[in-house]
Amino acid sequence: MSLTYLVLEDEPLIAMDLEFAIEDIGHEAVVAVNNAEARQAVADNTIAGAILDVSLGDGETCEPTAKLLSEHSIPFVLHTGDLDRVGEHLRALNAPVLPKPQAADDVIEKLVGMAEKA
Amino acid sequence: MSDDTSRSGLKSSNQAHRAIYPSDAQRDAFDGSSGLLFEQAMGQTRMAVCLTDPRLEDDPIVFCNEAFQQLTGYREVEILGRNCRFLQGPDTDQAQVAKIREAIRDESVVVVELLNYRKDGSSFWNTLHLGPIYDEDGNLRYFFGSQWDVTDIHQSRAEERHAKAMAREVSHRLKNVFAVVGGIVNITGRSMDSRDVAKKINERIQALGRSYEPTLDEASLGTIHVGQAIRSVLAPYDPEGDRFIFEGNGVRTEPNAISAIGLTLHELATNATKYGALSNREGTITVHWQHIKDKMDNSALEVTWIEQGGPRIEQEPDMDGTGFNISKTLLNHARGVLEAEWPPEGLQARILVPLTRRSL
Numbered sequence: 001m002s003l004t005y006l007v008l009e010d011e012p013l014i015a016m017d018l019e020f021a022i023e024d025i026g027h028e029a030v031v032a033v034n035n036a037e038a039r040q041a042v043a044d045n046t047i048a049g050a051i052l053d054v055s056l057g058d059g060e061t062c063e064p065t066a067k068l069l070s071e072h073s074i075p076f077v078l079h080t081g082d083l084d085r086v087g088e089h090l091r092a093l094n095a096p097v098l099p100k101p102q103a104a105d106d107v108i109e110k111l112v113g114m115a116e117k118a
Numbered sequence: 119m120s121d122d123t124s125r126s127g128l129k130s131s132n133q134a135h136r137a138i139y140p141s142d143a144q145r146d147a148f149d150g151s152s153g154l155l156f157e158q159a160m161g162q163t164r165m166a167v168c169l170t171d172p173r174l175e176d177d178p179i180v181f182c183n184e185a186f187q188q189l190t191g192y193r194e195v196e197i198l199g200r201n202c203r204f205l206q207g208p209d210t211d212q213a214q215v216a217k218i219r220e221a222i223r224d225e226s227v228v229v230v231e232l233l234n235y236r237k238d239g240s241s242f243w244n245t246l247h248l249g250p251i252y253d254e255d256g257n258l259r260y261f262f263g264s265q266w267d268v269t270d271i272h273q274s275r276a277e278e279r280h281a282k283a284m285a286r287e288v289s290h291r292l293k294n295v296f297a298v299v300g301g302i303v304n305i306t307g308r309s310m311d312s313r314d315v316a317k318k319i320n321e322r323i324q325a326l327g328r329s330y331e332p333t334l335d336e337a338s339l340g341t342i343h344v345g346q347a348i349r350s351v352l353a354p355y356d357p358e359g360d361r362f363i364f365e366g367n368g369v370r371t372e373p374n375a376i377s378a379i380g381l382t383l384h385e386l387a388t389n390a391t392k393y394g395a396l397s398n399r400e401g402t403i404t405v406h407w408q409h410i411k412d413k414m415d416n417s418a419l420e421v422t423w424i425e426q427g428g429p430r431i432e433q434e435p436d437m438d439g440t441g442f443n444i445s446k447t448l449l450n451h452a453r454g455v456l457e458a459e460w461p462p463e464g465l466q467a468r469i470l471v472p473l474t475r476r477s478l
Binding site: 020081104 | 286291293294299300301302317320323
């Protein structure tokens, strides 16, 4: 069964790579570049799981989306190049943190595993 | 010191190393032999000291030593009779001042760090220790204040923080660059129908990225923590964390040695996953690293790789695959070597990379 995954990522090439990796295994991806788009995507789709880039530029972090997903019990992973900047609030949400750089396939494999368990 | 600090007027008085020249001023406020000893001690110490009299209006300073005058730039006549707050200025943190007020009110001891100002307008970071002094009947007699100039410590702390923040930013950006490069390779591989090739390229890029990953944050030090780099490169091949045995100390090495070692370890681990100690459930790999001296007394970084418990090796496998060729070429450019032996119990490899810096 094809599921829909959310990719929150402001770097287009990384977003595209993750999107392709999701499509490779027969699922669908919705890409958001900021929290507002992510909120809309969650409202418009049945999201099975999400990959959240922690730093979205201009000091924006994925925290609002992480909270929203937690409220909906949607599993997600944090994808970041700066482990120090994950911050206490995000750590408190207890999602796996996958350090960048990491092969897109591995990121997706981890997420799909979580979504299947959920 | 940076221009910033001189512009803001922040200036250390080098208190710890400054000689104290006793002034000629005679005082008669402290009588008796203990008074004399007090005077002499106070005249000599580099610790700036003052006493205030809380029984007088506005708790004025009634005694200050020579070090206090040198620290603040005021002479005794300008100091006595004034409340200590005349040392405060526009950037003095009022929260710290409030702590001083509380301590005076409660007659308690307090140590605060605050920005104070000298007579010439320059400022300094002052560690102020303040506490009550009682007479033999237990009546509050003075407040004792000692001042120590900690401007140097403040500045080195600020510089360190700045350097760390910069290193982190560079590290973060570089990791993103690695991630973006990985994305380009994958996307290109897909569009040219060469996914397998793209995957292999990407695995090497990721291994290279991981070699630098844990150490970039401290890149300002100019060297890389070998053990951390090795662990990061190999982590993905050992998800349970029970297949690698790491034996090495906190040795650091120069960054250019790490690329070749990181990629070689990646090839060794890939090989072990396919054919060696990581291809079954029991095998382990011992990785050991150290700095050694060669015959010419030059320093080198040596990493050894010993596989055990994998499938028995019947004959020496071919180490001419692309991966090992890349490693060998890289090592060769670094004037290093990769030696491998294949006893039946598993591969034993040794990577040697000469170091160019003498200080390591």
